[in-house]
Amino acid sequence: MRQSAQKTGSLRMGWAEVLTTARMRAIEAAAMASGAVSGAELMERAGAAVAGAIRLRWPRPGRALVLCGPGNNGGDGYVVARHLAQAGWRLRVLGMDNTPGPDAALMKQRWAAIGAIAPLTLDQLRRKPADLCVDAIFGTGLTRAPKGEIAAILAHLGQDRATELVAVDCPSGLCLDSGGFLGRPREAATDELRARLTVAFDSPKPGHLLERGPDCCGELVIADIGLRRWREAAVAPMIGVAPSFDIPDSRRPAHGTAALDKARAGGGHKFTHGHALVLAGGFGHGGAARLAARAALRAGAGLVTLGPPRAALIEHSGPPDALMRRGVDDADALAALLADARISAVVLGPGCGVERAAALLDPLLAAERPCVLDADAVTALAARGPGGLHPACVLTPHQGEFARVFPDLAAKLAETSPHGPFYSRIDAAREAAARSGATLLLKGPDTVIAAPDGQLRIHSAFDVPWLATAGAGDVLSGIIAGLLARGLAPLDAAATGALLHAAAARRFGPGLIADDLPDMLPAVLRDLGA
Numbered sequence: 001m002r003q004s005a006q007k008t009g010s011l012r013m014g015w016a017e018v019l020t021t022a023r024m025r026a027i028e029a030a031a032m033a034s035g036a037v038s039g040a041e042l043m044e045r046a047g048a049a050v051a052g053a054i055r056l057r058w059p060r061p062g063r064a065l066v067l068c069g070p071g072n073n074g075g076d077g078y079v080v081a082r083h084l085a086q087a088g089w090r091l092r093v094l095g096m097d098n099t100p101g102p103d104a105a106l107m108k109q110r111w112a113a114i115g116a117i118a119p120l121t122l123d124q125l126r127r128k129p130a131d132l133c134v135d136a137i138f139g140t141g142l143t144r145a146p147k148g149e150i151a152a153i154l155a156h157l158g159q160d161r162a163t164e165l166v167a168v169d170c171p172s173g174l175c176l177d178s179g180g181f182l183g184r185p186r187e188a189a190t191d192e193l194r195a196r197l198t199v200a201f202d203s204p205k206p207g208h209l210l211e212r213g214p215d216c217c218g219e220l221v222i223a224d225i226g227l228r229r230w231r232e233a234a235v236a237p238m239i240g241v242a243p244s245f246d247i248p249d250s251r252r253p254a255h256g257t258a259a260l261d262k263a264r265a266g267g268g269h270k271f272t273h274g275h276a277l278v279l280a281g282g283f284g285h286g287g288a289a290r291l292a293a294r295a296a297l298r299a300g301a302g303l304v305t306l307g308p309p310r311a312a313l314i315e316h317s318g319p320p321d322a323l324m325r326r327g328v329d330d331a332d333a334l335a336a337l338l339a340d341a342r343i344s345a346v347v348l349g350p351g352c353g354v355e356r357a358a359a360l361l362d363p364l365l366a367a368e369r370p371c372v373l374d375a376d377a378v379t380a381l382a383a384r385g386p387g388g389l390h391p392a393c394v395l396t397p398h399q400g401e402f403a404r405v406f407p408d409l410a411a412k413l414a415e416t417s418p419h420g421p422f423y424s425r426i427d428a429a430r431e432a433a434a435r436s437g438a439t440l441l442l443k444g445p446d447t448v449i450a451a452p453d454g455q456l457r458i459h460s461a462f463d464v465p466w467l468a469t470a471g472a473g474d475v476l477s478g479i480i481a482g483l484l485a486r487g488l489a490p491l492d493a494a495a496t497g498a499l500l501h502a503a504a505a506r507r508f509g510p511g512l513i514a515d516d517l518p519d520m521l522p523a524v525l526r527d528l529g530a
């Protein structure tokens with residue numbers, strides 16, 4: 001191909017409702033049952049959107065190969081072929097030799113009236129080179145791991161890094177409910193499909209945002225195919241954020257930093273902006289807590305107090321001078337301190353030591369104060385069991401800590417299966433939140449946040465790998481605590497915290513160390529208009 005695909009628009013934050021494949025099907029069914037739109041019309045819109053996205057990125061027509069599978073994803077493919085041919089592209093279409101459903105059959109027929117269909121075989125695929133390959137083999141209807149000829153075709157596409165791949169709805173084989181590839185290990189593989197561009201319909205699905213999805217989908221465009229009315233009629237949205245969704249502006253819901261509006265409303269004094277207490281560990285282990293405390297200040301808590309054992313107070317005498325210090329030797333001292341109702345959020349865990357964290361857990365939970373339980377506090381929970389927490393506890397395990405507290409869920413999450421959908425990070429976070437009674441934030445480039453009542457947020461940030469740096473998690477705890485202190489609800493504090501955290505890393509860029517993150521927050525808050 002003479003020109004390469006250009007990423008349109010700058011990296012920007014996009015919030016969207018995320019639909020499971022089952023909900024997507026239900027919304028499509030409701031739209032069709034209403035009589036307002038037919039399946040064939042939806043397919044025409046879907047295929048036209050894919051062709052439009054291709055033409056925007058590759059304005060000069062070239063040679064395209066369109067691979068059409070057995071179902072409606074294949075139906076979309078025939079529509080794409082028709083539009084590209086009309087725009088002057090030279091087309092080769094390979095199609096499965098089956099009788100698809102009525103809508104896809106109609107699209108196949110419409111294509112057949114203007115062009116040939118060769119059988120979808122590895123031999124045909126290898127015959128002539130193309131500049132662009134459109135993968136319309138499987139979409140949301142994939143139920144089992146591809147086998148035989150189709151598996152060989154997908155492996156060939158995965159190994160061919162020379163042809164630009166455009167995926168219709170998803171790279172074929174991807175489980176859109178989990179982000180894994182059916183029948184394959186859940187880790188990255190060298191021969192998995194990597195699209196340059198993926199055009200999905202109406203809303204992102206979890207698999208676009210989790211695990212292998214973001215890497216394999218490439219640029220993700222969410223095309224409006226006119227289903228908004230039926231989507232909005234449905235309840236309990238799952239919200240997702242990623243830095244580079246391309247979503248029609250009119251459909252971007254008012255999430256993101258909207259929760260901060262409430263927190264900044266009205267003037268008030270320092271106590272109305274909340275008081276966060278960050279419990280620290282013994283002498284020589286205070287760095288993690290200091291990172292969290294600085295982050296809580298930068299996230300806008302009115303006051304932040306660092307609480308190490310008295311013997312370690314001297315370690316914390318340096319800046320920031322805005323920070324207050326108070327010795328907290330044991331459980332009784334913490335209980336006494338929490339009698340002050342103005343302390344509106346607490347961090348327990350970073351650099352605390354497992355023993356001290358275990359000892360401080362009881363008075364902290366008894367006070368029923370909004371809190372972040374991270375690092376050593378999560379490990380301490382593994383010994384006592386995660387039950388008995390409350391919804392204003394935000395548990396922030398990384399994968400390893402999660403496995404310590406919820407070994408059975410972590411084991412399910414590592415499993416692969418030839419049948420879909422895979423058990424997903426959403427399933428795991430949701431079960432862990434329900435079991436513990438706390439809000440659970442499962443860390444990673446694909447952070448999933450679940451409230452015990454089942455509400456969900458996904459924060460997908462695969463573009464900031466440099467955030468995987470020592471102490472970054474401590475900063476996240478502090479940001480969330482700062483937001484809790486300001487009065488944000490736990491789910492909002494956790495989700496907005498994850499967003500601000502990744503945005504700070506994005507704004508700083510590579511070379512980041514955790515110490516840099518808190519001081520990026522003012523610029524990030526300004527950027528986001530918060």
Ligand SMILES: NC(=O)C1=CN([C@@H]2O[C@H](COP(=O)(O)OP(=O)(O)OC[C@H]3O[C@@H](n4cnc5c(N)ncnc54)[C@H](O)[C@@H]3O)[C@@H](O)[C@H]2O)[C@@H](O)CC1
Pocket residue numbers: 028039042043044046047069070071072073074075076137138139140141142143144145146147150168169201
């Ligand atoms: N339903 C609708 O109204 C719309 C659907 N759209 C498209 O339709 C797609 C979903 O269509 P379908 O539900 O037909 O599903 P797909 O087209 O994704 O594929 C399912 C088909 O493949 C078969 N299949 C599943 N796993 C297989 C395997 N491992 N090996 C061989 N065959 C396998 C199924 O039996 C079925 O025939 C979406 O991804 C989207 O591209 C769009 O046209 C928008 C409108």
Ligand SMILES: Nc1ncnc2c1ncn2[C@@H]1O[C@H](COP(=O)(O)OP(=O)(O)O)[C@@H](O)[C@H]1O
Pocket residue numbers: 375398443444445447461462463464465466467468469470471472473474475476501
């Ligand atoms: N590859 C990655 N891309 C983006 N963010 C990541 C990546 N890996 C980890 N993170 C984020 O970085 C932070 C690391 O936290 P954690 O593992 O607790 O580190 P630490 O214990 O050193 O503070 C988490 O917020 C996590 O979501």
Ligand SMILES: [K+]
Pocket residue numbers: 073135136137138139167168169170171172
């Ligand atoms: K596909």
